[in-house]
Amino acid sequence: MNRRTTMPLMLALLATGLLESCSSAPRARLTPAANAPVWPPPPSEPRIGFVQYLRGPHDIGQTTSAFRSFANWITGDTGESLNLRKPFAVALDEKENLCVTDTDANLVCFADFEQKRWRSYDGAGKTKFASPVAVARRNGIFYVADSELAKVIAFREDGKLLFEISAPLQRPVGLAIAGEVLCVVDSQLHAVFCFGLDGKFQSRFGQRGTGPGEFNFPTGIAADGRGHLLVADTMNCRVQVFDLAGKFILEFGSNGDTSGHFARPKGVAADAAGRIYVVDALFDNFQIFDSDGELLLNVGETGSEPGNFGLPNGIAIGADNRIFVADAYNHRVQVFKYLGQP
Secondary structure, eight states, rough: HHHHHHHHHHHHHHHHHHHHHHHHOOOOOOOTTTOEESOOOOOOOOOOOEEEEEGGGGTTTOOOOOHHHHHHHTTTTGGGGGGSSEEEEEEEEETTEEEEEEEETEEEEEEETHHHHHEEEEEEEEEESEEEEEEETTTTEEEETTTTTTTTEEEEEEEEEEEEHHHHHHHEEEEEEETTEEEEEETTTTEEEEEEEOOOOOEEEEOOOSSSOSSSSSSOOEOOOSSSSEEEEEEEEEEEEEEEEEEEEEEEEOOOOTOOBBSSEEEEOOOOOOOEEEEEETTTEEEOOTTTSSSEEEEOOSSTTTTEEESSSEEEEETEEEEEEEEEOOOOOOEEEOOOOO
16 A cells, blocks of 8 residues: 555544544433433332443543544554553542542542543652552542552642651541541551641541440541541441541441441442441442431442442542442442432
């Protein structure tokens, strides 16, 4: 094939790639489709509806440039190399954009829904992630808990390292931002540490035990927007609720294999009405409780269909009550929506 015939062919391929990339990329959904699964199932009034999967850039509507499409065609890359491999933790920033940690790829991924842009970070500055297990974001700054490095790493969107928090942390596994406070769960020390958003230590609460305010390898933490901290006390099979000063308020849950009980509670979050959602990694579901800890509903079972899970962990809930759950072994984040009255 000579140059005269090669150039038009390349241009045609580039144009085809551009048209395909513009026409095939979906938008991130806001509400369930008409035929989407709901919980509880009919004839009961639905409270939770499945919205979509998020596996990678394509699912938020990010398009591929014509040149990239052509390069992918040449190399055989389908674009799946950018997809999630083992999503572990999820968090939403103040603009409702999604942060995801991937503990197989050792990446932190950021989905900007408005800009339809997906970015991945393998570290910050000269620090490379070894086991990023929790993430939070505020004012354009990422905070990442790396359990193997025993650090919380703060960096900007351009990847510039701002600071690291190490001592006294030993195994940070959970993060939440409450006001101007960064709360860090340390499973090895069975405690919650509170820092300013500049990384300066403020306080700690908790020790190992089974009593109120004590922990046994805690993991997830969340702020409910009403001045409360929710902590998944994993090996005590319960959730504990505190005020922002670390004062114990209540606990709910116990070890068991029926609804309202827990086996391995991990991710925890609260919606706009104060309902508490708890992900159980062994039950492959999440359960919903009222603010007093009374069970309202459970969603999910083991599998790969919508609403099925394989080792779920993190959960985050937006102001519009969209629910994001990290579904590790299914290589995706599942998105749901609360459909009931506030």
